[in-house]
Amino acid sequence: TPAFTLVVVVTLALGIGANTAIFSLTDQVLLRLLPVKAPERLVVLDGPGAFQGRTFNNGTFSYPMYRDFRDRSTVFDGVLARFPAPLTVMADGQAERVSGELVSGNYFDVLGVRAYIGRTFTPDDDRTPGGHPVAMLSHHYWTRRFGADPGVLNRTVTLNGLPMTIVGVTPPGFYGIVIGENPDVMVPVAMKAQMTPTWDDLQNRKSRWLTIMARLKDVVSREQAEAAMNVLYRQINEQELEEIQNPSASFRQRFVAKHLFLNAGQKGRSDLRNDFSTPILVLMGMVGLVLLIACANVANLLLARGAARHKDVAIRLALGASRGAIVRQRLVESVLLSAVGAALGLLLAWWTSSLLLRTLPFDEAARTLSAAPDARVIVFAVAASLATALLFGLAPALQSTRPALTSTLKDESGSVVGGTGHARVRKGLVVAQVCLSVLLLAGAALFARSLYNLRTLNPGFQADQLLSFSLNPSLNGYPRARSLTIFQRLEEEIAKLPDVRSATAAVISLMTNSDWSSTVKVEGYQPKEGEDMNPNVNGVGPGYFSTMGQPLVGGREFTVKDADGAPKVAIINETMAKYFFGGQNAVGHRIGWGRGKAIDIEIVGVVKDSRASSMRRAVPRFVYIPYMQDEEIGPMTFYVRARADAAHIGASVREAAQRVDPNLPIYEMKTMTTVIDESLYIERMVAALSIAFGALATLLAAIGLYGVMSYSVTRRTREIGIRMALGAERTSVMWLVLKEVALMIGIGLAVGVPLATALSRVVESQLFELSAR
Incomplete structure (x- = not known):
């Protein structure tokens, strides 16, 4: 019937489409070769x-x-x-x-x-x-x-x-x-x-x-x-x-x-591949489970349809038709249904891939990837449809050729195809769906909780009401002195804006996976053989910590006096202070850079720890220096503390930059909350897709459960009628049905929960401050 065909095709399209969409991403990020010779x-x-x-x-x-x-x-x-x-x-x-x-x-x-x-x-x-x-x-x-x-x-x-x-x-x-x-x-x-x-x-x-x-x-x-x-x-x-x-x-x-x-080197080199490889493989495993659930659901539908057509099959067998011919007919029907589902799934995969690419926070990577399915993706979809047809079609096809001929032809009551064995197969499929749904829901819960932990983590600075943008005067051929003048003038111009509390700048932008590390020497400290003496470094402007909302625990802030020609100074974070100075006050001690250089930089302050390059990374040892004392001046990221919503001051900040130098393009203007959110793109993608896959799996399992119980009630209509006629209460009859539901769900949970606990350890490395045990 059209309704049956529609349900089957849509179910398969969802399963095959989800798999094809994730495979398309896998293909482009992990498998695709460089478009070069050999x-x-x-x-x-x-x-x-x-x-x-x-x-x-x-x-x-x-x-x-x-x-x-x-x-x-x-x-x-x-x-x-x-x-x-x-x-x-x-x-x-x-x-x-x-x-x-x-x-x-x-x-x-x-x-x-x-x-x-x-x-x-x-x-x-x-x-x-x-x-x-x-x-x-x-x-x-x-x-x-x-x-x-x-x-x-x-x-x-x-x-x-x-x-x-x-x-x-x-x-x-x-x-x-x-x-x-x-x-x-x-x-x-x-x-x-x-x-x-x-x-x-x-x-x-x-x-x-x-x-x-x-x-x-x-x-x-x-x-x-x-x-x-x-x-x-x-x-x-x-x-x-x-x-x-x-x-x-x-x-x-x-x-x-x-x-x-x-x-x-056939696939090139890519940090993107390194970042995405494990999450993509996890998602491939999850959509594989969705496809299995879809197959189980369709198999149940085909078993139900086979039960409705058991008399027709019995007549054909009685007239001499071979079981092989009937099985082939059923498999051809399954392949046709799967092919239509795959075609619809390709469209769904293209739409899903396009949506995923549009949400990428980095334009360069999005430009490399294409939502259009290539030959490998199409081959995958065809292979998935054939495998799916066998998965959901073979068992019902074989089951349909084993009716009890005599009782079926007489249409005796209770001579339903396969009897209780047939019902056990359908119930077993529902149990499998429940079990797989538990796995997906457990994974979705873990990834969602991990994302929640990251989003609620205190970065160590106040991200709200903070706007960031970058510029690089050196790319216009400006010498160091002119660049420094531009930075200072721009800070002053922005600070004058009525909706701005303060402005500052930093060499390394926060939450962009950018790092600057340097070998350090510490006065009075003898490093051990092979000891890592490379803390993270950032050059920052006057008032940086007050603008960022990152409190000092000792000493002072940088000021405009910490410039060229002034004594060299630095501020370190608590982690570095504890590492090198233990319980002593680090303020007043000296450090130096590299081999053979003087230890001539005075520590003038200690600041609270904060996350720098990523929310995931542990807080490293950190040295802050005044960017005005840095020998090399290149790109600079400005941070503007707004009095209200930081998103509303973007236009006035751009105008201020134009007043300082109209030939300087500014880029990456975003609120700090947006920067942090974009830095969690992979975590957001995995959490969102795992929740979607878990919801889809639960829906398919619920539909499968409904189908089995509907079939079971229909099959037992005469029995239920007799029970009611003999005085059975409605609640007892309902409990008769609900016991089957509870039993299937209970078995699915009993198998699924321990299995989910065991398999969750596979993804533990992808979780943040969360144990899968």
Whole structure:
């Protein structure tokens, strides 16, 4: 009947659609290969970073080391390097901050990527530092900013205050080698001093900042290449060791013993993948359970329909029809129903994927991902529909060919197909649905509680009524002195606004997974061998802690007097004070940076602990310095404390910034509560989807339970009538039915609760301040 078909198709569409949507996300984040030539031959070089002075993440290398790898390796056909660098583009009188990337001259040759129009970079574009003012645009940026005008070739635009010539446009669908970082503009690495004016470090072997990828020679395996490269890596480290002053014997041994890893590079490199991999796999497991529940539900419906058609089957068998032919007919019906459900599920998956992408808080990552199903997603949907057809169709098909022929043909009372065995199968399916629903509901409860814990966690500062935004004068080519003047004027202009209480600034923005760590020396403290002496660091403005609502526990705030030429000062957090000074008062003690530098920074205050880069991360040891005493001035994030709702002061703050310098683009203007909420995107997504899957599973289980009980009551109509005629009370008859309901639910809970407790330990690493036990 149409009603039966509709219920089955919708149930399957929900199950298959949910699975396809999550698989689509899995495919793009975890499985998709780079759109380059022979991606399986690519490797990413990875190794321990140096913890001296300002540090970058492990897996990065200096430019001199890149050149050594490129020129001295014998196992690669090519070695490329890249580094993300935001840029300010000035074109047609409009300044815009864009995502940029510094790439080696052989970048496109190694990847085997051709330009969409124009040409790609060549090694000749990357030989002389500062001597190659050329740039390439991404297809997306070329279309958005220049209207896909081919005349953009050989046109001059200003990047970070420097005239640059556009020589080409990358092909559509190519977003670089790091998933989630989609450069709008690419520039040769040789132009680093001009593109990152606050720090050059092109020739500094101690500065590790480049991501390196290489293409293996056809006759070389990854294992062979790693062994050969580690011989070269040790030689390079031995040469670099000679530049380090007075290294201890143990330090020398550790330094040269560092190991270089060659990881598979066919999927590129991605922090996005690292962040999403476990949550996506958890969601795949959850939607798999939803599909099983949907299959059990449809199987129950088919069993009920088979019961209604048992006489027809008995007649066909009596007339000589084979059981195989009837089973095949039933399976064909199941496949057709599943195919229609899969088609509808694909539409549902496309809609769901589009919704998920629209909620991504980072535009670059959203641009990389597409909601449109590709061949792999379609194959998955087809495979899911076939597997689903077998799961829900096979048992009912086999059951339908086993009627009691004599009693069925006589249509005797109680000769329902399969008798009590048939009823047990249907009840068993309901028990399974209840059990699986318990698993999903338990998971949803854990993820929801974990999100609640994160949202209610005190970050250590007052996030409400706080507006943040960023700007980077150095990208306009402004020198350090001019940048400092702009920052000070902007703080003053914003503080004058009637709806503003105060304003301050910081080098590292909060809750954006950004870190700056540095090796520290503490007066009177002798570090142990191998001890981590790298606290987090941030450069902040005068009145930072009062504006942020982060109370001091001793000492004083920074003031405008803590500037260039003044005695160097620092404020540390409680965690660092306890670590290095125990119960002593840390104020008045001194610290210093790096190896061989003076211990000349006085601690003038101790501040309450606060979360910095993430709500999830434990509070680290922290050193705050006045940004006006920092040697390097780059991007700065401003924090504005409003008198009321911070969202309402955005326009006036922008006007103030325009008054200070109309050529400075400001970006990432958000309330601090929004910043924190966006930092919890993965947790919010997992909690929301798990709740949705749990609700869907419960609904399907309830429908299945209703169907079984409806069928059971219909089957026992004569029995119930006789009981009523003999004087049975209505309540006793109702209890007769409800006992079956309670029994099925009870068995489902008895199995599901212990199973949920056991399986919840699998996701415990994804929970915050919550034990799954």
